[in-house]
Amino acid sequence: MNVKRSLSLAGHRTSLALEPEFWGAAERLADRRGQSLAAFVLDIDRTRGDRNLASAVRVAVLADLTACLADPERAASS
Structure with missing residues (x-):
């Protein structure tokens, strides 16, 4: 189940x-x-280009995880 949060981004409120x-x-x-x-x-x-914001956040989290898996030293310092 998704959890909706409101954030202020550059002075504009948005929900994610x-x-x-x-x-x-x-x-x-x-x-x-x-x-x-x-x-x-x-x-x-x-x-994010034309990707929706929720998807872009998920991809950023996945990219970080992938980078940590590829570089064990990076993961250890996180």
């Missing part, structure tokens, strides 16, 4: 629905980058 597991992973990734969740999602929003 993700599975709880993706929210948790996005929060951890944002924290690791020293960003708020809203700043993390804004970075994704700026580069």
